Amino acid sequence: MLRKLQKSDIEELEKRLNALSDEDKKMYHPHPFTKETLEKLIDIDYDYYFVKISNGKIVGYSMLRTFGKYTIPTYGQVIWEEFRGKGFGSQILEETINEAKNLGFGIVKLKVYEHNEVAYNLYIKHGFKKIGVEGDEIWMQRDLF
Secondary structure (H helix, E strand, O other), X not given: OEEEOOHHHHHHHHHHHHXXXXXXXXXXXXXXXXXXXXXXXXXXXXXXXXXXXXXXXXXXXXXXXXXOOOOOOEEEEEEOHHHOOOOHHHHHHHHHHHHHHHOOOOEEEEEEXXXXXXXXXXXXXXXXXXXXXXXXXXXXXXXXX
């Protein structure tokens, strides 16, 4: 189940995000991982933050960010290390894409590091197309309709 980030998630989310490896933090660092910053995300009305729940546990986190000025959201996700390789990456991606459709977005974009082959292949598998390269980052997008 995917659901919108809630105040009750903040403590665990802060702990989990700060426990990411340095490599994971490099690939997934949309904002500081402090309690105060995470609490502010709940009230933002132009960006959307979600947690993926399985058996009552948060197994990952995703977002659709417009920064209050873009009409195409940028997607990001992270699955906690012990839950990787179990299909949660595909689940959180598709469930967040469905949320994007429900919110009226027609396109979602993202960037992935060139060396992150697992994520790149996940996005290709789920219909994202490469649209550009910026340094060691690949920009991708998916049409939703």
